[in-house]
Structure formats: C-alpha cells, structure tokens
Amino acid sequence: MNGTRVGYARCSTDEQDVVIQTEQLLTLGVPEDRIYIDRGFSGTTRRNRAGLDQALAAVWNGSVFTVTKFDRFARNMAEANEILTDLSGRGVLFGLGGSVYDWTDPFGRLFLQTLAMVAEFEANLGHMRTREGMALAKKNGKLKGKQPKLPEPARRSIRRRYAEGEVSLADLATEYSVGRSTIHRIIHGPETSRWSDHTPKLDVIFRPRSFSAPTAVPGFPDPDHVQGDPHRPLRRRAGRRDLGGRRCHVADAAARHVRQAERLANRSHPAGDRAAGHRGRPGSRRRGCGAGGDGLGPAGVPGLPA
The missing domain is CATH 3.40.50.1390 (Resolvase, N-terminal catalytic domain)
Structure with missing residues (x-):
C-alpha cells in the first residue's frame, strides 16, 4: 500500500x-x-x-x-x-x-x-x-487565577510614561513584547493596586433627613426635626450646612434678623440691659421684649414675635 x-x-x-x-x-x-x-x-x-x-x-x-x-x-x-x-x-x-x-x-x-x-x-x-x-489548590490558597503579563512596577511605569506623552501605545507594546490590547487595558483599565486586599473598605450609610411641612424648604434638609421623630426639634444654629456641604441660606437669613434685632434692642435700652445683667438674647422675656415689657424691644422687627 x-x-x-x-x-x-x-x-x-x-x-x-x-x-x-x-x-x-x-x-x-x-x-x-x-x-x-x-x-x-x-x-x-x-x-x-x-x-x-x-x-x-x-x-x-x-x-x-x-x-x-x-x-x-x-x-x-x-x-x-x-x-x-x-x-x-x-x-x-x-x-x-x-x-x-x-x-x-x-x-x-x-x-x-x-x-x-x-x-x-x-x-x-x-x-x-x-x-x-x-x-x-484553591482550598489552600494557591490557585489565584491568571497572573498579569507584566508586574505592577512595569504597569505603573507604562501609565506614567503614557500620561506624560513620552511614548505611544504601539511603542510600549513593542518595548514590552506584548499586544496593543494589553497596553490598552493597563492604561485605561482600573488600577488594581489602588483597591488591594489590604486596603480597608469603608461602609458608609447615608440616611436622608425627613422634611416637615411647616418649616421644610425644597432642596434643603429640615434643620428642626430628627429623622424618624418629627416632634423632637433641634436648636437652629446660624450657618449650619446641608447634606451636600453647602451653607443653609434659610438659617443664615434667620441669623441676620436675630443680629439686627439685638442691635436695635441694645440701642433702645443700653442702660437697662446693663443693669439687668442680660446678654441681649433675642426673644427673651426678661428684657421686656414680650407682651409684658415696655414695648421698645424688637417687636417691630419683621419676622420676630412681639
């Protein structure tokens, strides 16, 4: 055959x-x-x-x-x-x-x-x-999948040189004897070293604050109520910030009115305030700014109770 x-x-x-x-x-x-x-x-x-x-x-x-x-x-x-x-x-x-x-x-x-x-x-x-x-091998921790073609120092060098414009993608592929797709993944892919197994991970939970109808302003958190219990008011502080880190303009406006009322009250009764030993807190009944006072307090200031 x-x-x-x-x-x-x-x-x-x-x-x-x-x-x-x-x-x-x-x-x-x-x-x-x-x-x-x-x-x-x-x-x-x-x-x-x-x-x-x-x-x-x-x-x-x-x-x-x-x-x-x-x-x-x-x-x-x-x-x-x-x-x-x-x-x-x-x-x-x-x-x-x-x-x-x-x-x-x-x-x-x-x-x-x-x-x-x-x-x-x-x-x-x-x-x-x-x-x-x-x-x-996987049970003993010896099987960790396919290893990268280039070590981490070489990968960092590739990212740095490409970002600085020293070499092109094709030149890097020729220098390291790998395909252009490998260089592309190294440059544009996630940096694995940034999230290694030794990096602690933070579990952050954002809990939105509730809004109440009388005082809530769209776009800002309610500064007067606590999440889950709207009947527990918090003391308003001038210049407090919202969840995004921005200043709350509503609180700032209220603080300006308070400071203006204090100035007017101090001009009206400078001697009486010193004699009484009060600091001039707005809305205090001891200063005679309420219904039982002499009527010369900040009762005429818009937005404040008489």
Whole structure:
C-alpha cells in the first residue's frame, strides 16, 4: 500500500513535538507531503483542527487513513464513530500503526469502538484529576487565577510614561513584547493596586433627613426635626450646612434678623440691659421684649414675635 496512505499526527501543546509520530508514519510508507499535523489541540473535539480536516479531505477511495495511535486521532467516541462512518462510506480504510481495519467488518468495528471508548475514558480521568488538583489548590490558597503579563512596577511605569506623552501605545507594546490590547487595558483599565486586599473598605450609610411641612424648604434638609421623630426639634444654629456641604441660606437669613434685632434692642435700652445683667438674647422675656415689657424691644422687627 505504499503511496496510498495519508498520515495524521497531533500533539496537545505547542511545547510538544511530532517528530516521533512523523518518523513512524514515514516508516509505514506515508509520503512526507501527505502527513498532516495539528499542534496545540486536544483530541476530545474535532473543532478547529485544520490538520485533521485537510487529512480527511486528502483521502480517496481505496486509500488508508493512517495514525500511529488511536488517541492521536480522537478521544471522543461520538466523533470517532462519525468520522469512521464517513471514511467507510467513501471507501477509505483506517490504518493504526502497521495494521489496517475495515469499519464495515464487525470485528474491526468492535476493536475500533473499544479503542475509542478507552481513549475517551483516559481523557475523562485526566480531566477529573485536573479538577481535583485545582480544587485542592484553591482550598489552600494557591490557585489565584491568571497572573498579569507584566508586574505592577512595569504597569505603573507604562501609565506614567503614557500620561506624560513620552511614548505611544504601539511603542510600549513593542518595548514590552506584548499586544496593543494589553497596553490598552493597563492604561485605561482600573488600577488594581489602588483597591488591594489590604486596603480597608469603608461602609458608609447615608440616611436622608425627613422634611416637615411647616418649616421644610425644597432642596434643603429640615434643620428642626430628627429623622424618624418629627416632634423632637433641634436648636437652629446660624450657618449650619446641608447634606451636600453647602451653607443653609434659610438659617443664615434667620441669623441676620436675630443680629439686627439685638442691635436695635441694645440701642433702645443700653442702660437697662446693663443693669439687668442680660446678654441681649433675642426673644427673651426678661428684657421686656414680650407682651409684658415696655414695648421698645424688637417687636417691630419683621419676622420676630412681639
């Protein structure tokens, strides 16, 4: 069958090579120009295996599709049965090492199906061991996900140099031997060091103050009532601030009226105030500013009670 064979070789990672498989296929009589190779692909799926697709397209009626080991061909029973059925329908035989098998023969079909079952079983065992090892590493804190391509000092340097306009994004990608998308994520992405695991997080809860109908002003918090209990008034202080940090203009206006009333009261009874020993607090009944006084207090000031 020299010259009628089409060979296929595969390795799971880019670090592996197919030198041994290629030499064995050449020994079996496969021409060098009819050996198709897939590098870095798993045998559990047919997806994206361009070498396998080319090898299946290169066979013809009466030729032999040849591999050195069955698991190099497939590790999935369903896909293996599908490919072998298609090859058999096109009159192509299946070569495993130095042996040739016919899919239409019951014994040949049984043997190939058994090999496919064993290959899938070995792949499933490998996946199970990998998941167990990852779970144990995650439990011990050794599995922290994919590490960044560049260390944090290099990332800070990239942000600083790009912000200062020293270099362009393409120059940084060439200098650090990474893709432009990686530099773009470093520059425009969040700075992970700013919110590290050692940074304390503050839980701030904002509780809005309630508004009461008699004294509330839209856009300002009610300075005279406490949240949840509107019947407990607070003493108004001149110049108090609202939740946004701005001065409350309503309180400022009231303070100005109070100061004006004090000045008028002091001009009216300077001697009486000194004799009484009062400080001139606005609205005090002791000064005679109320109904029982002499009527010369701040009763005439707008906005203040007589």
